[in-house]
Amino acid sequence: MSNMIVELSKYVMIVLLAFYTLHCFIVFRYANEEERRGFYIGQNIFMFLIHFLGYLVLCFQTGDTSLILFFAVQQIMLFSVIMLYRILYPDSNRLIINNMCMLLCVSFIILTRLSYSRSVKQFKIVLASLILSLVIPYFISHLKFIKKFTWICGGIGIFSLASVMILGNVTYGSKISYQLFGFTFQPSEFVKIIFVFFLAGMLAESADLFQVVAVTLMAGAHVIILVLSKDLGSALIFFVVYVVMLYVGTKKLIYLIAGLASGCIASVIGYRLFPHVRTRVTAWRDPFSVIEGQGYQITQSLFSIGTGGWFGMGLYEGSPEKIPVVEADFIFSAVSEEMGCLFGLCLILICISNFLMFMNIAMKFRDLYYRLIAAGLASIYGFQMFLTIGGVTKFIPLTGVTLPLVSYGGTSVLVTLIMFSIIQGIYLMRSKGVKIREEK
Amino acid sequence: MKKNKKRSRNQNRELHVVTYLFMTLFLLMMGYYAYYVAVPAKEEMNNSYNSRQENLAKKVVRGKILARDGDVLAETKVDENGDEERVYPYSNLFSHVVGYATRGRSGIESFGNISLLTSNAYIMERLENSIGAEKNIGDNLVTTLDVKLQKAANDALGMYRGAILAMEPDTGKILAMVSHPDFNPNHIAQEWETISTDTERSPLMNRATQGLYPPGSTFKMVTLLEYLKENPDSYGAYSYQCNGKIERDQVTVSCYHGTNHGKVDLLKSFAKSCNCSFVNIGLQLDTRSYAKTAKDLLFNQKLPVKFTTSKSSFVLDSDSDTEEIMHTAMGQGETLITPLHMAMITAAVANGGELMTPYVIDRIENYNHDVMKQYGTNKYGRLMSKEEADLLTYFMKDVIEEGTGTKLKGQPYTVAGKTGSAEYGGEEKGASHAWFTGFSATENPDLVVTVIVEGAGSGGDYAVPTAKRVFDAYYD
Numbered sequence: 038m039s040n041m042i043v044e045l046s047k048y049v050m051i052v053l054l055a056f057y058t059l060h061c062f063i064v065f066r067y068a069n070e071e072e073r074r075g076f077y078i079g080q081n082i083f084m085f086l087i088h089f090l091g092y093l094v095l096c097f098q099t100g101d102t103s104l105i106l107f108f109a110v111q112q113i114m115l116f117s118v119i120m121l122y123r124i125l126y127p128d129s130n131r132l133i134i135n136n137m138c139m140l141l142c143v144s145f146i147i148l149t150r151l152s153y154s155r156s157v158k159q160f161k162i163v164l165a166s167l168i169l170s171l172v173i174p175y176f177i178s179h180l181k182f183i184k185k186f187t188w189i190c191g192g193i194g195i196f197s198l199a200s201v202m203i204l205g206n207v208t209y210g211s212k213i214s215y216q217l218f219g220f221t222f223q224p225s226e227f228v229k230i231i232f233v234f235f236l237a238g239m240l241a242e243s244a245d246l247f248q249v250v251a252v253t254l255m256a257g258a259h260v261i262i263l264v265l266s267k268d269l270g271s272a273l274i275f276f277v278v279y280v281v282m283l284y285v286g287t288k289k290l291i292y293l294i295a296g297l298a299s300g301c302i303a304s305v306i307g308y309r310l311f312p313h314v315r316t317r318v319t320a321w322r323d324p325f326s327v328i329e330g331q332g333y334q335i336t337q338s339l340f341s342i343g344t345g346g347w348f349g350m351g352l353y354e355g356s357p358e359k360i361p362v363v364e365a366d367f368i369f370s371a372v373s374e375e376m377g378c379l380f381g382l383c384l385i386l387i388c389i390s391n392f393l394m395f396m397n398i399a400m401k402f403r404d405l406y407y408r409l410i411a412a413g414l415a416s417i418y419g420f421q422m423f424l425t426i427g428g429v430t431k432f433i434p435l436t437g438v439t440l441p442l443v444s445y446g447g448t449s450v451l452v453t454l455i456m457f458s459i460i461q462g463i464y465l466m467r468s469k470g471v472k473i474r475e476e477k
Numbered sequence: 478m479k480k481n482k483k484r485s486r487n488q489n490r491e492l493h494v495v496t497y498l499f500m501t502l503f504l505l506m507m508g509y510y511a512y513y514v515a516v517p518a519k520e521e522m523n524n525s526y527n528s529r530q531e532n533l534a535k536k537v538v539r540g541k542i543l544a545r546d547g548d549v550l551a552e553t554k555v556d557e558n559g560d561e562e563r564v565y566p567y568s569n570l571f572s573h574v575v576g577y578a579t580r581g582r583s584g585i586e587s588f589g590n591i592s593l594l595t596s597n598a599y600i601m602e603r604l605e606n607s608i609g610a611e612k613n614i615g616d617n618l619v620t621t622l623d624v625k626l627q628k629a630a631n632d633a634l635g636m637y638r639g640a641i642l643a644m645e646p647d648t649g650k651i652l653a654m655v656s657h658p659d660f661n662p663n664h665i666a667q668e669w670e671t672i673s674t675d676t677e678r679s680p681l682m683n684r685a686t687q688g689l690y691p692p693g694s695t696f697k698m699v700t701l702l703e704y705l706k707e708n709p710d711s712y713g714a715y716s717y718q719c720n721g722k723i724e725r726d727q728v729t730v731s732c733y734h735g736t737n738h739g740k741v742d743l744l745k746s747f748a749k750s751c752n753c754s755f756v757n758i759g760l761q762l763d764t765r766s767y768a769k770t771a772k773d774l775l776f777n778q779k780l781p782v783k784f785t786t787s788k789s790s791f792v793l794d795s796d797s798d799t800e801e802i803m804h805t806a807m808g809q810g811e812t813l814i815t816p817l818h819m820a821m822i823t824a825a826v827a828n829g830g831e832l833m834t835p836y837v838i839d840r841i842e843n844y845n846h847d848v849m850k851q852y853g854t855n856k857y858g859r860l861m862s863k864e865e866a867d868l869l870t871y872f873m874k875d876v877i878e879e880g881t882g883t884k885l886k887g888q889p890y891t892v893a894g895k896t897g898s899a900e901y902g903g904e905e906k907g908a909s910h911a912w913f914t915g916f917s918a919t920e921n922p923d924l925v926v927t928v929i930v931e932g933a934g935s936g937g938d939y940a941v942p943t944a945k946r947v948f949d950a951y952y953d
């Protein structure tokens with residue numbers, strides 16, 4: 038009986054997630070949220086079914102009935118989030134909310150499978166972050182004077198990155214965190230958002246050469262500090278966001294081309310200069326030749342994905358725990374191993390639909406400042422997703438970043454939820470703007 | 478309205494560009510990920526570091542390994558309690574090539590592991606089994622191995638240590654692979670302690686693919702090839718006066734058993750395997766070009782097969798001293814080769830210079846015998862030109878006609894080959910491994926046979942008759 042449930046739900050969950058994903062893209066065909074409503078409700082149903090099946094399998098496989106309680110608490114939390122958004126922000130974008138909840142669901146399922154205690158810890162952080170992020174859309178859409186804090190943002194960014202470099206602990210070969218009140222903070226995660234506000238403020242103000250030089254110098258300082266802290270993943274993300282926002286802000290294609298070209302040159306220099314970088318590239322090019330050393334993580338990840346195949350081994354039927362730091366950087370491999378490649382592909386598509394919706398919101402907005410913020414956050418989100426999934430599938434070298442909302446890690450999930458709420462806030466301003474014009 | 482739309486598109490041009498760039502990255506990544514799961518993963522999963530293979534074994538009854546005509550070489554028997562036992566009906570006969578699957582894995586059991594643990598039974602049946610907690614039946618691997626030829630090779634090697642390989646030069650199919658001493662894979666679990674710690678006999682080592690031997694005179698094929706390359710027009714004029722030994726820079730080399738070959742041309746030097754003449758040739762060669770020829774023949778490289786192999790070694794470079802060059806030219810010194818590699822070079826000669834990648838798994842079938850995947854003949858590449866291969870064949874035919882390989886003369890089939898007596902630093906100086914490598918039906922080659930008999934003596938006396946028994950079995 039239990040075997041039947043485990044096996045069947047494996048396939049059913051893939052089918053449900055595929056339907057969910059399909060709805061993510063159907064909604065783009067309709068211009069307003071009113072027409073999309075039916076699809077959103079469909080998505081919620083699919084999501085709750087997947088969540089339910091996931092925990093049903095976990096219960097059967099572990100025989101641990103206390104999971105039922107954990108599941109119930111999560112259901113209440115997710116249901117409340119969806120309802121609270123509807124009540125507090127009736128004009129909010131529901132695709133973003135749904136996707137946020139869907140990714141959290143997948144995260145809870147796979148984290149509970151990997152480590153119950155960690156998933157409980159993660160749950161607490163998610164709960165606190167969700168409550169915090171509920172108020173953010175209001176602030177964003179009402180407090181427009183944040184534009185004036187541009188240089189403060191730049192200063193805070195540099196200051197916190199530099200202080201981490203000097204004070205921080207070394208985790209996995211890169212200095213990216215420090216302890217505060219018993220929690221491990223990764224300031225580079227927060228600084229990503231602050232950095233976007235800084236760039237947006239600068240470029241919205243003016244796009245003349247002086248401004249471009251100033252922006253470039255500041256962005257360069259951020260990136261160099263991160264490279265020196267050996268946090269290559271974040272350094273890359275900051276760099277890409279800078280190039281994208283510079284291009285969108287100035288509308289000059291030459292900046293995009295020059296940015297990408299200098300990025301290539303910088304990578305080559307980095308490769309020559311830092312053994313840390315070379316190690317990663319070696320492990321990417323031929324991981325099997327260094328399988329006992331630097332290739333260990335990536336080959337374990339590939340074995341994990343490969344053994345899982347299209348449909349996955351089923352929850353608790355694989356061995357994702359053999360990958361070092363599986364719950365953070367390699368969460369995607371764990372999902373792929375036990376829930377299948379098809380499930381993984383759907384997960385990527387959901388992330389893509391988030392990215393497209395963020396970009397869509399940027400396009401619909403007139404004010405350059407907010408356009409830039411939306412585009413910048415979209416780039417952070419999209420590029421981080423690309424780095425982590427591309428890394429664990431050996432499409433690109435590993436950089437050690439988390440998969441937003443799915444990976445274990447307090448700072449990561451908090452910052453991503455803040456990002457989603459900021460976008461939501463911008464979206465709310467836009468819908469208000471539309472209304473005002475209609476009234477005229 | 479239209480104008481409005483156009484303006485917004487203009488305004489959003491940058492955002493569109495960025496979106497398209499990102500989408501390109503995302504789609505490439507998704508494509509790669511799906512491709513990885515569909516294609517390369519199937520091979521990479523066989524890596525012995527992949528401990529997840531055990532997870533598959535919990536869900537699938539390991540498939541069978543079959544000979545080319547369907548004879549069972551390995552199968553898993555399940556008793557009424559659900560206990561599984563891996564059975565090898567031919568016991569020791571295929572011990573290295575088929576390998577073992579308890580206490581680790583080797584041979585086909587190792588590199589075919591994932592296929593054996595993958596079930597392509599009918600989908601409804603699989604679904605029914607997985608829901609009912611029944612194991613699915615794994616796929617079968619149909620090999621290119623020929624039971625009759627394997628038996629003949631095994632008998633021909635007899636009590637001796639060594640290895641024999643038989644393969645088709647025009648397809649790359651490995652028909653027989655024998656390595657002695659062998660072991661009984663049925664008892665591997667019980668006898669593991671004795672077998673795995675026996676460093677004197679090393680029964681677990683597949684000598685055919687991993688054994689590194691000095692090639693002795695068989696290496697003269699390489700030296701000859703290099704000489705032909707360097708002297709395409711004048712090799713016919715080559716002449717040398719052999720006195721049984723040759724001395725350069727206080728280094729002396731003698732012919733096998735001190736034989737004095739008298740005045741020899743190139744053809745006779747090769748057929749009689751005159752060491753002095755070949756040392757003389759070696760000293761005339763351009764070392765760098767020599768090293769390149771060796772490299773083209775896959776020395777110092779990983780061979781393109783799935784078996785665990787050793788790398789053959791060729792150490793000459795422009796800094797090598799006279800002694801090194803002299804020893805290398807006749808296949809001694811630091812030069813080492815695996816029997817498989819020797820068979821591959823021979824196969825390339827037989828096939829007009831082009832090497833077909835050797836393979837042993839012909840196809841994957843589900844347990845109902847529906848073919849799931851057919852492995853075909855694959856060109857590896859050209860190791861030498863057609864003209865060079867034809868010339869080598871001409872020289873190698875003469876070895877059988879009037880040289881060291883006359884024990885294969887006058888058969889219903891024609892043979893071209895080369896013998897070797899590779900001296901090794903054994904206790905009694907002068908002990909040698911007997912080599913033979915060659916192919917039959919020289920006009921349109923059928924079969925390559927490579928033999929090494931450890932410590933037996935001269936190739937002409939010991940390895941040639943051994944090879945003959947394999948050829949005889951093939952044409953029987």
